[in-house]
Amino acid sequence: MKNADLQKRKEVAIARGQGNMAPLYVDRAVNAEIWDVEGKRHIDFGAGIAVVNTGHNHPKVKAAVQEQLERFTHTCVMVSPYESAVALAEKLNAAAPGNTPKKSIFVTTGAEAVENCVKIARAYTGRPGIIAFNGGFHGRTNMTMGLTGKVNPYKIGFGPFPSDIFHVPYPNDYLGITEEQALADLQMRFTCDIEPSRVAAIIIEPVQGEGGFYMASASFLQKLRALCDEHGILLILDEIQAGFARTGTMFCHEQAGIEADLMTAAKGIAGGFPIAAVVGKADIMDAPIPGGLGGTYGGSPVGCAAGLAVFDVIEEEKLCDRAVEVGAHFVKHLTDMQQEYPSIIGEVRNAGAMIAVEFVHDGDVNKPYPELAKQLSAKAAENGLVLLSCGIRGNVIRFLPALTIEMDIIDEGMEIFKRCFKELV
Structure with missing residues (x-):
């Protein structure tokens, strides 16, 4: 079986909107390494977009899933629930930052x-308005596309x-947006667009994912709180x-010493099994009436076991x-490169382990270099390295390795990265 043959089949069978980064078709994977259907080994610096943190x-995780498969795979947690869903909710509630009692739901x-x-x-506030941030990414449903602050490719043709x-x-020192400017613009929205008494919530990523791994400071999150x-x-x-x-x-927001009213969790929650959650202050979470929240597959027993x-694993292997x-x-590898190519x-x-490198022309922040990020991702894939690009300007490479990755595998992958980079520049 060949990657190229599978890519041709994929292009016939699957809509082009669900694209893929490279024609790399996975046969098996262990920790931070992937082997494709042709037997070629790849180092994975993407972890399925921060999903397989473990x-x-x-x-x-594998053993827990296998044990659950022997018991049952689905009953619907809203019909016939199970202990693992309760236990996972308890874990999430205890782990969420802040001392206010918490509750969770699964999706x-x-x-x-x-x-x-x-x-x-x-439901809790009786208000309609939502404020989000430029460059944020919150999903691909109609509502979450509306919240997402990046047009290409997420919003084109969908309004x-x-x-x-x-x-x-979003406050961004590198792009010249200060915290004061961001807060002043927020106040201007209250003046020009919607009075604060009609705003239900403000949603923010503590580190913007698709936006380019820009990070909100502790002071900004505290001021927002x-x-x-x-x-x-x-x-x-x-x-x-x-x-x-x-x-x-x-x-992440634990580092700012604040408590969210509501928090989303997904991706790394279950080592690759599809489950997500909302965790929030108990009185807020209880605002919707029974039956107002849920979904057929939310809280899958397999996902809960995982x-x-x-x-x-996070606790035993000290993954924080x-x-x-x-x-x-x-960062050591990348700053050495930066000194050579300022x-x-x-x-x-x-x-x-959310790491990013941003490419520009002539050292000028106002001259983004998205072509390099795109070419480097493609070239790395050809050379056995899985990389992800991102950024509101498309000029960022993000590194999201498994937290369990071996240091020598990082070194090996970074040598591929450097070699590909030097060939392109």
């Missing part, structure tokens, strides 16, 4: 989690989007990509600490 096929995807946050926020959604700048408290607005933290030890704490195992070590190892590598940044 690595591909972690033995403990299937990150977009569903965001959409349910909006429903819960509106109109829901009303009462407003966008403000205070502003929400002042106006009775709920604060939603989208932790879909940043959660589950990825940034060095279980959830999620409980992931919690165990490991994320910091992994991030530092990548006119091309504009910035290296990371929050734990």
Whole structure:
């Protein structure tokens, strides 16, 4: 079987909108390595977009899923529930930052989690408005596309989007957007677009995923928390990509010392099995009436079993600490490259094992270099390295390795990265 043959079949069978980064068809994977159908080995610096934080096929996750498969695969948690769903909700409630009592619901995807946050926020406050940030990514449903602050490729041809959604700048020192400017623009929305008494919630990613791994400072998140408290607005933290030890704490906003009213969780929650959640303050979570929240596959018993195992692995293997070590190892490689190529590598940044390098022309932040990011992703794939590009300007390579990746595998992958980079520049 050949990758190229499968790609041809895929292009006939699957709509082009569900594209793929490279014609790499996976046969098997272990930890941070993938073998394709032709037997070629690839180093994985993407982890399925921050999903397999515990690595591909972690033995403990695999064993938990196999045990669950022997029992049952589905009953619907809203019809005939099971202990594993209760146990996973208890784990999430305990892990969510802050001392306020928490409750959770389970859904299937990150977009569903965001959409349910909006429903819960509106039910609790009786208000319609939602404020999101430029460059944010929250999903591909109609509501979450409306919240997403990046047009290409997510919103092209899909409008109109829901009303009462407003966008403000995300603070970004590298692009010259200060915290003060972002907060001033937010106040301007209250003046020009919607009075704060009609705003149900503000949603923010502590680290923007698709937007380019730009990071909100602790001080900005604290100021946002205070502003929400002042106006009775709920604060939603989208932790879909940043959660589950990825940034060095279980959830990223813990580092700012704030408590979200509602939080989304998905991706890394279950080591590759499809499950997502909303976690929030108990009184807020209880605002919708019984039956107002849910879904057929939400809280899959297989996903719950995997999620409980992931919690165990994060604790037993100290993956929060490991994320910091992994991030530092990548940053050393990238800052060495930046010193050699300061006119091309504009910035290296990371929050734990969310690592990014931004490409520019002539060292100028205002001259993005998206062609290099695109070419480098493709060339790396040809040379046995899985890379992901991102960024509101398309000029960022993001590194999302498994937190269990071996340091020598990082070194090997970075040598491929450097070689491909040098061939292109």
